[in-house]
Each structure stands twice: as structure tokens, then as C-alpha cells.
Amino acid sequence: MIIRDIATLKRTVRQWNQAGETIGLVPTMGALHEGHLSLVTQARARTQRVIVSIFVNPTQFNNPTDLATYPRTEAEDIALLPDVDAIFIPTAEAMYPEGFSSTVKVSAMAETLEGAYRPGHFDGMATVVTKLFSLSEADYAFFGEKDWQQLQIVRRFVQDLNLPIEIVACPTLREADGLALSSRNRRLSPEARKNAPALHAILQEIATTIRQGQPIAEALDNGMKSLIAAGFGPIDYLACCEAESLTSVTTVFATKHDNGALRLLVAAALESVRLIDNIVI
Template sequence: MIYRSIETLRRAIATRRAEGDRIGLVPTMGALHEGHISLVQEAEKTCQHVIVSIFVNPRQFNSQTDLAHYPRTEADDIALLDGRCSLFIPSVETMYPSGYCTSVQTGGLAERLEGAHRPGHFDGMATVVTKLLTITGPDQAFFGEKDWQQLQIVRRIVQDLNLPVDIVACPTLREPDGLALSSRNRRLSHSAREIAPKLHTIMQDTALAIRTGMETDAALAAGKEAFAHAGFGPVDYLECCHAETLEPARPGSAPLRLLAAAFLGSVRLIDNIVI
């Protein structure tokens, strides 16, 4: 079933809740791929009514060009899901009607990494995620680990705003060559697609160097140099951080996560792995 109005969706959810069903939400911006399907599959394990939202949220884009070029494939998305769950596909006017003036502001976790390079991005993300959680009232919401910083911020939003939902993290799905699945991958040229898996390979090498005793700053510097030699640039960041606080790693701190963002032509790729 496809829902485009908030009121109709809420009535359907209320009916399912009255029948005792658990509600699961998978928020997306469309251009669905197997990574999104894996989130749906995870949701189906514990929820009888799964809702996939498809909404390209203009408030989390820093560049109007990037917003204009973001892939929109609604017909293909509907076909890929093949009726296995409910779809919520609101318009911009539905989510942000005339006179809308409220936003969720993020700090702390949102100030570094992506936040430093994309000012305002996480406020836009936090606003739309909070709206989707309050519109659907799910028991569980499912997010991929590929957007690791986003995942930690969503967890903080739920904690700080006392939202009654369980945030479920799902592993990053990758192509056989290691490239993390992403809607943006379809914008890569043929030559860029051949280079793109090196992002993950270099990150693995960097993580191994840190694990086996190389000084962290030296390992990160070598990783950035390897990115440049492979054809990436500019490199926004390659950082070793505490996995939960996202603060720079300190001696003895754990668990650790390696996070990276780099351009390949006009496409900006992000990834993260466990150290």
C-alpha cells in the first residue's frame, strides 16, 4: 500500500496497532538498492507492519546542485519492494507545509566530520527523522551503519527527546569488490567506478596499521596519501574516532571506528569500518 498523506498513514497504523502488530520504520531517500532491502528484511524479523519512507529531504542538502542531481527513481523503488511493505511517499509540501518554521538542532556529535564539511546537514536530517518517527510512531526504526555518524546522532535524538522507539543498526552491505552500497554510486562514471573500491581497501590497510601498532597520525597521513595516489580528491577527512562519541581516538580508548569522506570526480563517497 502506498500512502502520501500523513492522516491516511496514521489511520492505517492505528488499525494495525489495534490488531497487535509491531510497527517498523525504514527511512530512506529513495533510489533503493539491496542495502535498503536488507534493512527491510531485518525489520520483517520483528515487526508485522513495516513502513518504508521515501523522501528526498531538501533540508539536509548543502548544495542545490547536489539536491537536483540526487537520483529519484520512485517507479523502480516501488517495483523493487514488490508490495512487501507499506510505502510512505510524501511531497515536500506535505512534510514542510506553508508557514513551516520548526527545526531540530543538533550539536556535539554533529559538529565534527560530516558536520564540519556540510554545515546544517545534520539539522535537516534530525528534523526529518524526528518528524518521521513522530508521524509513524514505530516500535523500531532501522538504519544502516554506512552512515555511522548519522546513526549515532539519531540514537542521541531518541535519547534526548525521550522518543519511545528502538533504533536498530544494520551492517553495511558491499559489492563483491568492497564498495559500500549507496544511491550515489549510480552517479559514478565507468572509470570512477573502477577506482571507488580502493576507498575501502585503503581504509582496511589504515585500520590494520593502527591495530598493529603504527602511530595513529602517521597511519592516517599514509592513508590520505594513498587516497590521493588512487585518484581521490579532495579528501574531506580520514579519522580514527571513538565509535560512540566520535571524538578523536586517544591512547587506550575503545571501541574505535575509522571514518572517511572523499570525492571521486563530482561524487562524494563516505565509508567507515571497525578498527
């Protein structure tokens, strides 16, 4: 079922609620790939009804060119979703009608890493996701771990605002060579695609040296050199952070932290394509 207006979505959701059925939401901006479909699979396994939203959200783009060039593949996306109960494809005018003036803002953790390079991005994301939670009345929402900072921010505002929804984190899906699946990968040239897996490989090298006792700052410095040598640049950030708070950690040994309490995060361009990735330490 393809739904393009809010009234129809609310009417459909009301019927499911009256029947006592659980609802899962997979929010996307389209240009779907196997990573998105893995979220749908998890939603289908956990809930009785699954909604996939496809909405290129203008408020989370700080660069108008990025918004204009973001891939829009609606027909292909719909064809990939034969087993979901509803595909919600609203217009920008429906989501942000004239006079719309409210924003969900998560301070501190939304101002570092991606937030430092994409001002307003997480405010736009948090606002539209909150609207989707409300409109879908979902019991569960499914997010990929590839966008680790986004996942933590969503968890934070759901907790802070006492929203009646459970956030389910789904593992990052990768190509056989380690490259994290992303809609941006289709923009890589053949040569860049060959080099792109080095991003994940270098993260793994850094994590290994930190686990072995190398000071974090030294390991990150060596990692930066490896990324540059592999052809990445500019490198917006390469950071070791506490997994939940996203607080930067550079001056202690990883052995002082519980296993899994630290996360390596990176954003680096290859040719003109900006890639992000993260792994646990």
C-alpha cells in the same frame, strides 16, 4: 499500499496499533539499492508491519544543485518493495507546511566530519526523521552503518528526547570488491568504478597498522597519501573517532581502547562523485 498523505498514514497506523501489531520503519530518500533492501529484510524479520518512507528531504541539502540532481526513481523503487505493508511518499509541502519553523538540532557530534562540510545537513535529517518517527508510531527504525555519523546522531536524539522507538543498526552491504553500496555509485564512470574499491581497501590497511601498534596520527597520514595516490580528491576528512561520541582520536595507540571502540571514517571524491565509508578498528 502506497500512501501519499499524512492523514491516511495515521489512520493506517492506528489500525495496526489497535490490533497490537509491531511496526518497523525504514526511512529512505529513494534511489533504492540492495543496501536499503537489507534494512527492509531486517525490519520484516523483527516486526509485523513494515513502512518504507521515500522522501528526498530538502532541508538536509545545503547545495541546491545536489537537491536538484539527486536521483528520483519512484517507479523503480516501488517495484522493489512488493512485500512491505506501506510505502509512504509524502510531498515537501505535506512535511513542511507553510509556517513550519521547528528544528531538531544535535550539537557537537553533528558539527564535525559530515557536519563540517554540509552545514545544516544533520539538523534537516534529525527534524525529518523525528517527524517520520511520530507519524509512523514505529516501534523500531532501521538504519545502515554506512552512514555511521547519522546513526550515532539518531541514537543520541532518540535518547535525549526519550522517544519511544528502538534504533536498529544494520551492517554495511558491499559489492564483492568491497565498495559500499550507495545511490551515488550509479554516478561513477566505468574508470572511477574500477578505482572506487580502493577506498575500503585503504581503510582496512589503516586499521591493520593501528591494530599492530602504529600511532594513529601516523597511520592516518599514510592513509591520506595512499588515497591521493589512488586518485581520490578532494578528501574532506579521514578520521579516527570514538565510535559512539565521534570524538577525534589521534594521539594515543588503539591498543588503549576496547575492541570496537574506535571507528575510521572517510569522505573523499573520485572524479566528481563524493563517497563515504567507515570501518571498525
